[in-house]
Amino acid sequence: MFENAFMEAASKLHPAVPVLLYVPLTVGLLGWGLYAGRTTVGASVLFVPLGLLTWILMEYSTHRYFFHWEGKGPLTRRVHEIAHGYHHKYPDDAQRLVMPLIVTVPLSSLIGGLLWLVGRPVQMLPYFVGIVWGYVAYDTLHWATHHRTPRTAWGKALRAHHMAHHFATPDRNFGISNRWVDILMGSGGRSSRHAGKEASVQEAPAREGSRESSGAKT
Template sequence: MFENAFLEACSKVHPAVPFLFYGPLTLGLLGWGLYAGRTTVGTSALFVPLGLLTWIAMEYCIHRYFFHWEGNGPFTRRLHEIVHGYHHKYPDDERRLVMPLGASVPMAILIGGLLWLVGHPAQTLPYFIGIVWGYMAYDFIHWSTHHRTPRTAWGKQLRAHHMAHHYATPDRNFGISNRWVDQLAGSGGRRRKHAGKDASGHDARPMGRSSVKA
Protein backbone atom coordinates (compact mmCIF):
# COMPACT_ATOMS: atom_id res chain seq x y z
CA MET A 1 0.00 0.00 0.00
CA PHE A 2 2.95 2.33 0.66
CA GLU A 3 6.23 2.70 -1.20
CA ASN A 4 7.86 3.70 2.09
CA ALA A 5 8.83 0.56 4.04
CA PHE A 6 8.26 2.20 7.45
CA LEU A 7 4.75 3.39 6.58
CA GLU A 8 3.97 0.02 5.06
CA ALA A 9 5.00 -1.74 8.29
CA CYS A 10 2.98 0.71 10.41
CA SER A 11 -0.14 0.06 8.33
CA LYS A 12 -0.15 -3.61 9.32
CA VAL A 13 -1.23 -4.83 12.73
CA HIS A 14 -1.87 -8.19 14.36
CA PRO A 15 -5.58 -8.46 15.26
CA ALA A 16 -4.72 -9.00 18.95
CA VAL A 17 -2.89 -5.67 19.31
CA PRO A 18 -5.89 -3.38 20.01
CA PHE A 19 -7.12 -5.71 22.75
CA LEU A 20 -3.70 -6.13 24.36
CA PHE A 21 -3.25 -2.35 24.33
CA TYR A 22 -6.69 -0.98 25.21
CA GLY A 23 -7.95 -3.84 27.40
CA PRO A 24 -5.53 -3.39 30.33
CA LEU A 25 -5.52 0.40 29.84
CA THR A 26 -9.29 0.80 30.14
CA LEU A 27 -9.67 -1.76 32.93
CA GLY A 28 -6.92 0.00 34.86
CA LEU A 29 -8.51 3.39 34.24
CA LEU A 30 -11.93 2.18 35.40
CA GLY A 31 -10.41 0.47 38.44
CA TRP A 32 -8.53 3.64 39.35
CA GLY A 33 -11.67 5.74 38.89
CA LEU A 34 -13.68 3.50 41.21
CA TYR A 35 -10.90 3.15 43.80
CA ALA A 36 -10.14 6.89 43.87
CA GLY A 37 -13.81 7.82 44.07
CA ARG A 38 -13.77 9.60 40.72
CA THR A 39 -16.82 7.61 39.66
CA THR A 40 -19.16 4.99 41.12
CA VAL A 41 -20.40 1.56 40.13
CA GLY A 42 -23.92 2.89 39.57
CA THR A 43 -22.76 5.78 37.39
CA SER A 44 -20.51 3.46 35.43
CA ALA A 45 -23.37 1.01 34.87
CA LEU A 46 -25.24 3.85 33.14
CA PHE A 47 -22.49 5.66 31.26
CA VAL A 48 -20.50 2.70 29.93
CA PRO A 49 -23.52 1.53 27.85
CA LEU A 50 -24.06 5.14 26.71
CA GLY A 51 -20.47 5.15 25.51
CA LEU A 52 -21.06 1.88 23.65
CA LEU A 53 -24.08 3.40 21.88
CA THR A 54 -22.02 6.48 21.05
CA TRP A 55 -19.38 4.31 19.40
CA ILE A 56 -22.04 2.57 17.29
CA ALA A 57 -23.13 5.96 15.96
CA MET A 58 -19.49 6.97 15.41
CA GLU A 59 -18.73 3.70 13.64
CA TYR A 60 -21.57 4.22 11.20
CA CYS A 61 -20.77 7.87 10.50
CA ILE A 62 -17.01 7.33 10.14
CA HIS A 63 -17.55 4.42 7.78
CA ARG A 64 -20.21 6.06 5.67
CA TYR A 65 -19.12 9.70 5.55
CA PHE A 66 -15.33 9.51 5.94
CA PHE A 67 -14.14 6.08 4.81
CA HIS A 68 -16.33 6.23 1.70
CA TRP A 69 -15.70 9.88 0.88
CA GLU A 70 -13.43 10.09 -2.16
CA GLY A 71 -13.50 13.83 -2.82
CA ASN A 72 -12.69 15.29 -6.22
CA GLY A 73 -8.92 15.64 -6.36
CA PRO A 74 -5.89 13.35 -6.39
CA PHE A 75 -5.09 14.03 -2.72
CA THR A 76 -8.55 13.08 -1.44
CA ARG A 77 -8.70 10.03 -3.68
CA ARG A 78 -5.29 8.90 -2.42
CA LEU A 79 -6.47 9.52 1.15
CA HIS A 80 -9.51 7.36 0.49
CA GLU A 81 -7.32 4.64 -1.00
CA ILE A 82 -5.10 4.58 2.09
CA VAL A 83 -7.88 4.86 4.68
CA HIS A 84 -10.38 2.45 3.16
CA GLY A 85 -10.02 1.76 -0.55
CA TYR A 86 -7.26 -0.79 -0.05
CA HIS A 87 -9.49 -2.82 2.23
CA HIS A 88 -12.16 -3.03 -0.44
CA LYS A 89 -9.60 -4.20 -2.98
CA TYR A 90 -8.05 -6.76 -0.62
CA PRO A 91 -10.70 -7.57 2.00
CA ASP A 92 -8.96 -10.74 3.19
CA ASP A 93 -5.65 -9.10 4.14
CA GLU A 94 -5.75 -10.23 7.80
CA ARG A 95 -3.10 -7.70 8.90
CA ARG A 96 -5.40 -4.84 7.90
CA LEU A 97 -8.69 -5.99 9.45
CA VAL A 98 -8.29 -3.96 12.65
CA MET A 99 -7.30 -0.32 13.01
CA PRO A 100 -3.57 0.27 13.57
CA LEU A 101 -2.59 2.05 16.77
CA GLY A 102 -1.24 4.93 14.71
CA ALA A 103 -4.85 5.73 13.78
CA SER A 104 -6.79 4.67 16.89
CA VAL A 105 -4.53 6.24 19.54
CA PRO A 106 -4.83 9.82 18.16
CA MET A 107 -8.60 9.34 17.97
CA ALA A 108 -8.69 8.10 21.59
CA ILE A 109 -6.55 11.03 22.72
CA LEU A 110 -8.83 13.50 20.92
CA ILE A 111 -12.01 12.04 22.42
CA GLY A 112 -10.46 11.68 25.87
CA GLY A 113 -9.10 15.23 25.73
CA LEU A 114 -12.49 16.68 24.80
CA LEU A 115 -14.18 14.78 27.62
CA TRP A 116 -11.47 15.94 30.04
CA LEU A 117 -12.25 19.53 29.06
CA VAL A 118 -15.94 18.87 29.73
CA GLY A 119 -15.06 17.78 33.27
CA HIS A 120 -17.49 15.73 35.40
CA PRO A 121 -15.22 12.64 35.57
CA ALA A 122 -17.90 10.63 37.39
CA GLN A 123 -19.77 10.53 34.08
CA THR A 124 -17.15 11.18 31.41
CA LEU A 125 -14.64 8.57 32.61
CA PRO A 126 -16.98 5.55 32.23
CA TYR A 127 -18.46 7.17 29.13
CA PHE A 128 -15.00 7.28 27.52
CA ILE A 129 -14.36 3.67 28.54
CA GLY A 130 -17.65 2.65 26.94
CA ILE A 131 -16.61 4.29 23.68
CA VAL A 132 -13.28 2.45 23.71
CA TRP A 133 -14.95 -0.87 24.53
CA GLY A 134 -17.36 -0.27 21.65
CA TYR A 135 -14.39 0.29 19.36
CA MET A 136 -12.76 -2.92 20.59
CA ALA A 137 -15.96 -4.85 19.91
CA TYR A 138 -16.08 -3.34 16.42
CA ASP A 139 -12.51 -4.40 15.68
CA PHE A 140 -13.16 -7.94 16.93
CA ILE A 141 -16.43 -8.30 14.98
CA HIS A 142 -14.89 -6.91 11.80
CA TRP A 143 -11.94 -9.28 12.05
CA SER A 144 -14.24 -12.22 12.81
CA THR A 145 -16.57 -11.37 9.94
CA HIS A 146 -13.70 -11.60 7.47
CA HIS A 147 -11.50 -14.22 9.07
CA ARG A 148 -13.80 -16.72 10.82
CA THR A 149 -16.72 -18.87 9.75
CA PRO A 150 -19.82 -17.79 11.72
CA ARG A 151 -21.61 -20.52 13.68
CA THR A 152 -24.66 -18.62 14.92
CA ALA A 153 -27.61 -17.22 12.98
CA TRP A 154 -26.68 -13.71 14.17
CA GLY A 155 -23.11 -14.16 12.95
CA LYS A 156 -24.21 -15.47 9.58
CA GLN A 157 -26.64 -12.58 9.11
CA LEU A 158 -23.99 -10.04 10.09
CA ARG A 159 -21.46 -11.61 7.73
CA ALA A 160 -23.99 -11.57 4.87
CA HIS A 161 -24.72 -7.92 5.67
CA HIS A 162 -21.04 -6.97 5.53
CA MET A 163 -20.17 -9.10 2.51
CA ALA A 164 -23.03 -7.47 0.62
CA HIS A 165 -21.32 -4.16 1.35
CA HIS A 166 -18.07 -5.48 -0.10
CA TYR A 167 -19.28 -7.44 -3.11
CA ALA A 168 -22.65 -5.99 -4.11
CA THR A 169 -23.46 -2.51 -2.79
CA PRO A 170 -20.55 -0.53 -1.32
CA ASP A 171 -22.97 2.40 -1.03
CA ARG A 172 -25.09 0.50 1.53
CA ASN A 173 -24.73 -1.65 4.68
CA PHE A 174 -22.31 0.62 6.57
CA GLY A 175 -22.93 -0.93 9.98
CA ILE A 176 -20.16 -3.39 10.84
CA SER A 177 -20.78 -4.45 14.44
CA ASN A 178 -24.54 -4.34 13.88
CA ARG A 179 -27.24 -4.18 11.22
CA TRP A 180 -29.92 -2.18 13.00
CA VAL A 181 -28.31 1.23 12.43
CA ASP A 182 -28.58 0.67 8.67
CA GLN A 183 -32.20 -0.28 9.15
CA LEU A 184 -32.85 2.93 11.10
CA ALA A 185 -30.95 5.05 8.57
CA GLY A 186 -32.50 3.34 5.53
CA SER A 187 -29.08 2.37 4.19
CA GLY A 188 -29.40 -1.40 4.45
CA GLY A 189 -30.12 -4.01 1.81
CA ARG A 190 -28.59 -6.04 -0.98
CA ARG A 191 -28.27 -5.14 -4.65
CA ARG A 192 -31.59 -3.81 -5.82
CA LYS A 193 -31.40 -4.65 -9.53
CA HIS A 194 -29.75 -7.59 -11.21
CA ALA A 195 -28.44 -5.39 -13.99
CA GLY A 196 -25.78 -4.00 -11.66
CA LYS A 197 -27.55 -0.69 -11.17
CA ASP A 198 -29.08 0.61 -7.99
CA ALA A 199 -32.49 2.24 -7.76
CA SER A 200 -31.05 5.62 -8.72
CA GLY A 201 -29.35 4.22 -11.80
CA HIS A 202 -25.80 4.31 -10.42
CA ASP A 203 -23.44 1.39 -10.78
CA ALA A 204 -23.84 -0.82 -7.72
CA ARG A 205 -20.87 -3.07 -8.37
CA PRO A 206 -18.25 -3.41 -5.61
CA MET A 207 -15.10 -1.38 -5.31
CA GLY A 208 -11.88 -3.04 -6.27
CA ARG A 209 -11.25 -6.77 -6.58
CA SER A 210 -13.85 -8.60 -8.58
CA SER A 211 -14.14 -5.81 -8.16
CA VAL A 212 -13.18 -5.45 -2.92
CA LYS A 213 -11.99 -2.61 5.50
CA ALA A 214 -15.16 -1.72 6.01
Protein backbone atom coordinates (compact mmCIF):
# COMPACT_ATOMS: atom_id res chain seq x y z
CA MET A 1 0.00 0.00 0.00
CA PHE A 2 2.89 2.38 0.81
CA GLU A 3 6.42 2.76 -0.48
CA ASN A 4 7.47 4.16 2.90
CA ALA A 5 8.49 1.27 5.18
CA PHE A 6 7.10 2.87 8.36
CA MET A 7 3.72 3.67 6.82
CA GLU A 8 3.52 0.19 5.34
CA ALA A 9 4.17 -1.41 8.73
CA ALA A 10 1.82 1.01 10.51
CA SER A 11 -1.04 0.12 8.15
CA LYS A 12 -1.04 -3.51 9.32
CA LEU A 13 -2.43 -4.83 12.59
CA HIS A 14 -3.17 -8.21 14.15
CA PRO A 15 -6.94 -8.54 14.70
CA ALA A 16 -6.47 -9.31 18.41
CA VAL A 17 -4.82 -5.96 19.16
CA PRO A 18 -7.99 -3.81 19.40
CA VAL A 19 -9.48 -6.23 21.93
CA LEU A 20 -6.29 -6.59 23.95
CA LEU A 21 -5.63 -2.84 23.99
CA TYR A 22 -8.97 -1.08 24.22
CA VAL A 23 -11.05 -3.47 26.34
CA PRO A 24 -8.73 -3.41 29.40
CA LEU A 25 -8.23 0.35 29.05
CA THR A 26 -11.93 1.13 28.90
CA VAL A 27 -12.88 -1.35 31.62
CA GLY A 28 -10.21 0.25 33.79
CA LEU A 29 -11.46 3.72 32.90
CA LEU A 30 -15.04 2.84 33.76
CA GLY A 31 -13.96 1.12 36.96
CA TRP A 32 -11.93 4.17 37.97
CA GLY A 33 -14.88 6.43 37.19
CA LEU A 34 -17.20 4.39 39.37
CA TYR A 35 -14.69 4.08 42.23
CA ALA A 36 -13.75 7.76 42.17
CA GLY A 37 -17.35 8.93 41.93
CA ARG A 38 -16.88 10.48 38.49
CA THR A 39 -19.85 8.46 37.22
CA THR A 40 -22.53 6.16 38.60
CA VAL A 41 -23.91 2.70 37.90
CA GLY A 42 -27.22 4.20 36.80
CA ALA A 43 -25.53 6.55 34.33
CA SER A 44 -23.42 3.70 33.01
CA VAL A 45 -26.46 1.49 32.42
CA LEU A 46 -27.97 4.28 30.30
CA PHE A 47 -24.98 5.85 28.55
CA VAL A 48 -22.91 2.79 27.63
CA PRO A 49 -25.73 1.54 25.35
CA LEU A 50 -26.13 5.08 23.97
CA GLY A 51 -22.43 5.03 23.14
CA LEU A 52 -22.83 1.68 21.39
CA LEU A 53 -25.72 3.09 19.35
CA THR A 54 -23.64 6.15 18.49
CA TRP A 55 -20.85 3.94 17.19
CA ILE A 56 -23.27 2.00 14.97
CA LEU A 57 -24.40 5.28 13.39
CA MET A 58 -20.77 6.43 13.07
CA GLU A 59 -19.82 3.12 11.45
CA TYR A 60 -22.60 3.34 8.88
CA SER A 61 -22.03 7.02 8.07
CA THR A 62 -18.26 6.68 7.80
CA HIS A 63 -18.50 3.61 5.59
CA ARG A 64 -21.14 5.02 3.29
CA TYR A 65 -20.22 8.68 3.00
CA PHE A 66 -16.45 8.73 3.56
CA PHE A 67 -15.01 5.31 2.71
CA HIS A 68 -16.97 5.15 -0.54
CA TRP A 69 -16.41 8.77 -1.52
CA GLU A 70 -13.77 9.00 -4.25
CA GLY A 71 -13.98 12.71 -5.06
CA LYS A 72 -12.85 14.05 -8.41
CA GLY A 73 -9.11 14.58 -8.16
CA PRO A 74 -6.01 12.39 -7.69
CA LEU A 75 -5.65 13.37 -4.02
CA THR A 76 -9.19 12.38 -3.05
CA ARG A 77 -8.90 9.15 -5.05
CA ARG A 78 -5.66 8.35 -3.23
CA VAL A 79 -7.36 8.99 0.12
CA HIS A 80 -10.15 6.64 -0.92
CA GLU A 81 -7.64 4.03 -2.02
CA ILE A 82 -5.85 4.12 1.34
CA ALA A 83 -8.98 4.37 3.49
CA HIS A 84 -11.09 1.70 1.79
CA GLY A 85 -10.27 1.03 -1.85
CA TYR A 86 -7.45 -1.36 -0.96
CA HIS A 87 -9.81 -3.41 1.18
CA HIS A 88 -12.22 -3.87 -1.73
CA LYS A 89 -9.35 -4.94 -3.99
CA TYR A 90 -7.89 -7.34 -1.42
CA PRO A 91 -10.77 -8.18 0.94
CA ASP A 92 -9.01 -11.12 2.59
CA ASP A 93 -5.77 -9.39 3.55
CA ALA A 94 -5.83 -10.53 7.19
CA GLN A 95 -3.39 -7.83 8.33
CA ARG A 96 -5.59 -4.97 7.11
CA LEU A 97 -9.04 -6.04 8.28
CA VAL A 98 -8.95 -3.97 11.46
CA MET A 99 -8.21 -0.26 11.76
CA PRO A 100 -4.50 0.39 12.45
CA LEU A 101 -3.44 2.09 15.67
CA ILE A 102 -2.11 5.05 13.69
CA VAL A 103 -5.80 5.83 13.00
CA THR A 104 -7.64 4.65 16.11
CA VAL A 105 -5.35 6.11 18.80
CA PRO A 106 -5.57 9.73 17.54
CA LEU A 107 -9.27 9.37 16.72
CA SER A 108 -10.24 7.88 20.09
CA SER A 109 -8.11 10.50 21.86
CA LEU A 110 -9.88 13.26 19.93
CA ILE A 111 -13.35 11.89 20.71
CA GLY A 112 -12.45 11.32 24.36
CA GLY A 113 -10.98 14.83 24.67
CA LEU A 114 -14.03 16.47 23.12
CA LEU A 115 -16.37 14.55 25.43
CA TRP A 116 -14.23 15.54 28.43
CA LEU A 117 -14.55 19.19 27.42
CA VAL A 118 -18.33 18.83 27.64
CA GLY A 119 -17.75 18.86 31.38
CA ARG A 120 -20.23 16.15 32.37
CA PRO A 121 -18.12 13.06 33.20
CA VAL A 122 -21.05 11.30 34.90
CA GLN A 123 -22.64 10.89 31.48
CA MET A 124 -19.73 11.34 29.07
CA LEU A 125 -17.35 8.80 30.61
CA PRO A 126 -19.63 5.76 30.13
CA TYR A 127 -20.77 7.23 26.81
CA PHE A 128 -17.17 7.23 25.59
CA VAL A 129 -16.67 3.67 26.84
CA GLY A 130 -19.75 2.58 24.90
CA ILE A 131 -18.42 4.15 21.70
CA VAL A 132 -15.09 2.35 22.08
CA TRP A 133 -16.78 -0.99 22.82
CA GLY A 134 -18.89 -0.52 19.71
CA TYR A 135 -15.74 0.06 17.67
CA VAL A 136 -14.05 -3.07 19.10
CA ALA A 137 -17.14 -5.16 18.30
CA TYR A 138 -17.17 -3.76 14.76
CA ASP A 139 -13.51 -4.54 14.10
CA THR A 140 -13.80 -8.03 15.58
CA LEU A 141 -16.96 -8.84 13.62
CA HIS A 142 -15.46 -7.48 10.40
CA TRP A 143 -12.43 -9.72 10.76
CA ALA A 144 -14.57 -12.75 11.66
CA THR A 145 -16.89 -12.11 8.71
CA HIS A 146 -13.94 -12.46 6.35
CA HIS A 147 -11.93 -15.15 8.13
CA ARG A 148 -14.30 -17.35 10.12
CA THR A 149 -17.10 -19.63 8.98
CA PRO A 150 -20.29 -18.55 10.76
CA ARG A 151 -22.14 -21.21 12.74
CA THR A 152 -25.33 -19.33 13.63
CA ALA A 153 -28.15 -18.05 11.46
CA TRP A 154 -27.33 -14.50 12.56
CA GLY A 155 -23.67 -14.91 11.62
CA LYS A 156 -24.51 -16.41 8.24
CA ALA A 157 -26.94 -13.57 7.49
CA LEU A 158 -24.35 -10.96 8.52
CA ARG A 159 -21.69 -12.58 6.35
CA ALA A 160 -24.05 -12.76 3.36
CA HIS A 161 -24.94 -9.10 3.91
CA HIS A 162 -21.29 -8.03 3.88
CA MET A 163 -20.18 -10.31 1.06
CA ALA A 164 -22.99 -8.90 -1.09
CA HIS A 165 -21.49 -5.45 -0.45
CA HIS A 166 -18.07 -6.66 -1.58
CA PHE A 167 -18.94 -8.78 -4.59
CA ALA A 168 -22.42 -7.83 -5.85
CA THR A 169 -23.62 -4.36 -4.85
CA PRO A 170 -20.90 -2.11 -3.39
CA ASP A 171 -23.43 0.75 -3.36
CA ARG A 172 -25.58 -1.13 -0.80
CA ASN A 173 -25.23 -2.97 2.53
CA PHE A 174 -22.99 -0.53 4.38
CA GLY A 175 -23.64 -1.90 7.86
CA ILE A 176 -20.82 -4.21 8.96
CA SER A 177 -21.55 -5.06 12.58
CA ASN A 178 -25.29 -4.96 11.91
CA ARG A 179 -27.91 -5.07 9.16
CA TRP A 180 -30.75 -3.06 10.70
CA VAL A 181 -29.31 0.37 9.86
CA ASP A 182 -29.37 -0.54 6.16
CA ILE A 183 -32.98 -1.59 6.54
CA LEU A 184 -33.75 1.68 8.32
CA MET A 185 -31.92 3.78 5.72
CA GLY A 186 -33.25 1.85 2.73
CA SER A 187 -29.74 0.84 1.62
CA GLY A 188 -30.03 -2.91 2.12
CA GLY A 189 -30.35 -5.61 -0.52
CA ARG A 190 -29.94 -4.94 -4.21
CA SER A 191 -30.06 -1.47 -5.73
CA SER A 192 -32.59 -0.56 -8.40
CA ARG A 193 -29.71 -0.14 -10.84
CA HIS A 194 -28.54 -3.73 -10.40
CA ALA A 195 -32.10 -5.00 -10.26
CA GLY A 196 -32.78 -3.25 -13.57
CA LYS A 197 -29.82 -4.97 -15.18
CA GLU A 198 -30.99 -8.34 -13.95
CA ALA A 199 -34.50 -7.67 -15.22
CA SER A 200 -33.13 -6.75 -18.66
CA VAL A 201 -31.15 -9.98 -18.83
CA GLN A 202 -34.15 -12.03 -17.73
CA GLU A 203 -36.49 -10.32 -20.18
CA ALA A 204 -34.15 -10.64 -23.16
CA PRO A 205 -35.15 -14.25 -24.09
CA ALA A 206 -38.83 -13.31 -23.85
CA ARG A 207 -38.31 -10.35 -26.19
CA GLU A 208 -36.40 -12.54 -28.63
CA GLY A 209 -39.19 -15.09 -28.56
CA SER A 210 -41.76 -12.34 -29.14
CA ARG A 211 -39.87 -11.06 -32.18
CA GLU A 212 -39.57 -14.55 -33.61
CA SER A 213 -43.30 -15.11 -33.17
CA SER A 214 -44.07 -11.83 -34.90
CA GLY A 215 -41.80 -12.75 -37.79
CA ALA A 216 -43.45 -16.11 -38.20
CA LYS A 217 -46.89 -14.52 -38.42
CA THR A 218 -45.85 -12.08 -41.11
